[in-house]
Amino acid sequence: MKYGIAIFPSKNLQDKVNSYRKRYDPHYALIAPHITLKEPFEATEEELQEQIAFISSIANETEPFSIFINKVGSFHPVNNVIYLKVNDSEQLKSLHDQLYTGPLDHQQPYNFVPHLTMGQKLSDEEHSDVLERLRMIDIEHEETIDRFQLLYQLENGSWTVYETFRFGKGV
Amino acid sequence: MKYGIAIFPSKNLQDKVNSYRKRYDPHYALIAPHITLKEPFEATEEELQEQIAFISSIANETEPFSIFINKVGSFHPVNNVIYLKVNDSEQLKSLHDQLYTGPLDHQQPYNFVPHLTMGQKLSDEEHSDVLERLRMIDIEHEETIDRFQLLYQLENGSWTVYETFRFGKGV
DSSP states (O other), rough: EEEEEEEEEOOOHHEEEEHHHHHHHHTTTSSSSOOEEEEEOOOOOHHHHHHHHHHHHHHHOOOOEEEEEEEEEEEEOOOOOEEEEEOOOHHHHHHHHHTTTTTGGOOOOOOOOEEEEESOOHHHHHHHHHHHHHHEEEEEEEEEEEEEEEEEEOSOOEEEEEEEEEEETBB | EEEEEEEOOOOOHHHHHHHHHHHHHHTTTOOOOOOEEEEEEOHHHHHHHHHHHHHHHHTTTTTOOOEEEEEEOOOOTTOOOEEEOOOOOOHHHHHHHHTSSSGGGGOOSSSOOEEEEEOOOOOHHHHHHHHHHTTOOOOOOOEEEEEEEEEEEEEEEEEEEEEETTTBBOO
């Protein structure tokens, strides 16, 4: 089965991001707005049990932290993805890095650029039009993150939450 | 905010149910296939904290249990909903009933008929056609349930998981 790890931010932020995703993100219906902490990986049921214990110990040793958002960015020309940039955060980076160690030692397909996708799979022209427009959005947002989730992917491409990990608590 | 409580069954069962929902359920993209344990209810952030502690204690005192599915049913004429019936289960009934007590003492809009929706909001004619076809499906399924989830609803109608409760563990 294919698993992934993500943070779902507050309802307010999800609603805001969805107002753009609805138009610009074909994955809109497959998963709620999220910050990917670990890209999709394959695991057996047995591997998963070890991984969950490991993730739980990481969560247990992590304190809730703040994230700040004030900028729209793009992964063009690598990918035509437009996103809300989550400002550099040592805690977020450390959490991400730990989720690629031990029984989760997978190859990282990209450098870690924490973000919330607003649009993707746009044509070059559409990308440049939409980016120009979205760059003018006035956004300044701060919130506290106190949990993250382990998800698995269904055959239709959508994601279901399997487990919630709370900082300072583990599973 | 609006919250709800549901069980997400195994990936296999979700995939099976989604193969029907894709055609017959307009809520297909809003939530993964699930067994509703508690209908949507409004709660403030403060109420929620008390409710989570209460749900956690219920989960803590519940043992994992089996569910059996071998029949397609319909809520017609009340609602044109076609579903996989989850066979009567004392544990499931008890869990449901407890989730309507204490700080979760809300009115129940329906009697508890545990099910996985395959289709809904069908016209009378469509309902009768589809039901006739789906009643011929040969299904016999058993699985163990060891967790359930608290979700909240976004403005677009979709649901995000807030917390996972595991039986025998609480939060």
